[in-house]
Amino acid sequence: MKEQQTVRALEALKHAIDFLAGLGIEEAKEEARAILKDGLGIDTLVLYRDNPPLSSEDIRKLNGILERRKRREPLQYILGFVWFYGLKIRVGSGSLIPRPETEILVKEALALADKFRTGGKSENEGRRISVLDLCTGSGAIALALAKNLPEAAVTAVDISEDALAWAEKNRELNGAENVRLLKGDLFGPVGQMRFCIITANPPYIKDRLIESLEPEVSCWEPRMALSGGETGLAFTEDIIREAPEHLEPEGYLLMEMAGGTDTGLLAGMAAQSGLRMENIIKDMAGWERVFIARKPDSK
Ligand SMILES: C[S@@+](CC[C@H](N)C(=O)[O-])C[C@H]1O[C@@H](n2cnc3c(N)ncnc32)[C@H](O)[C@@H]1O
Structure with a gap:
């Protein structure tokens, strides 16, 4: 996803789901939601209600997280925590x-x-x-x-x-x-x-x-x-x-x-x-x- 683009949160979510599903990750939807919420700090309610635009910093972060997942690093390591x-x-x-x-x-x-x-x-x-x-x-x-x-x-x-x-x-x-x-x-x-x-x-x-x-x-x-x-x-x-x-x-x-x-x-x-x-x-x-x-x- 290009950093200069204007991208809204729901579009980024779909991009993340497709990317993760393409890697064969079974829980692509759950992971994508967690990435937006805990990786980019976009509250799930705000995501669906306001569909806010992403900053170029957000897009850079998202790309970084997806690249790490491509190497099959566990999402929990990338986000840094688990409940x-x-x-x-x-x-x-x-x-x-x-x-x-x-x-x-x-x-x-x-x-x-x-x-x-x-x-x-x-x-x-x-x-x-x-x-x-x-x-x-x-x-x-x-x-x-x-x-x-x-x-x-x-x-x-x-x-x-x-x-x-x-x-x-x-x-x-x-x-x-x-x-x-x-x-x-x-x-x-x-x-x-x-x-x-x-x-x-x-x-x-x-x-x-x-x-x-x-x-x-x-x-x-x-x-x-x-x-x-x-x-x-x-x-x-x-x-x-x-x-x-x-x-x-x-x-x-x-x-x-x-x-x-x-x-x-x-x-x-x-x-x-x-x-x-x-x-x-x-x-x-x-x-x-x-x-x-x-x-x-x-x-
Ligand atoms: C399966 S993990 C469990 C971690 C944690 N208790 C949990 O449930 O998420 C096993 C742990 O045992 C530790 N371990 C391995 N050999 C050990 C030993 N001889 N004495 C004490 N701890 C050991 C490992 O470093 C690792 O942290």
Whole structure:
């Protein structure tokens, strides 16, 4: 689209939809609307009501965004943020883009935290709820829990310096003072600490499948955030094995998993480590998505 042209917003919208559809992007309409709204700052109501003319700066921006999409850079990286559980989470190179299905894990963790507070064993009542979020990435899960449980102390761990830099930005952006971020390998940075709730969305893609994912994922998102080894279960297994040492009695482990994971295998791993599998929650597409296990009371 030429910068010197007089272009109105609806024409630019159509141009963006056609361009994106031409690249084979399925959600071309939704993306085009998001580009006008969040990339150019044209409110959707104003777009349809006033159909305002675009400035040459707007046209330049639009062309720049579409060029980046042509290289299959994820739109969320280009716009710089995503909404997650009602929070604005900034993302970019070095952080996995939080997915809507991960909100299921947050919802379940919040429901369990509530039970912990009001219906748990008397020894747990009155204590500050402690939460550990492993593999925190942008910090999405940790921040959603921290904002909804202001009385909780949330610890979030990631091994990637880049991911932690995004998590820190998001902690500041969302004013979550009850979150502390630690760098390291899984439970490494928390020593002997125990938590009421442990959450994790670990890397769980089988290595051989990564190249077959859409380019937005395989070429742009950090491999370290995707790769779950040959079976996809490398981190899942380690987390289940080590979780009992870091859970309070009756504490919960909630972990996201790949659709199609053998849940019998997970139940076996849990039993072997001394956890009791409590539930498997499916996502909207019907895939098993969140694994929930509990550490039995020590008595
Ligand atoms: C699938 S992403 C999840 C990010 C975020 N929790 C979310 O749900 O959007 C997995 C994260 O695990 C981190 N990671 C990979 N290996 C790790 C390890 N050994 N210890 C801690 N974090 C690790 C990656 O850097 C990445 O941020």
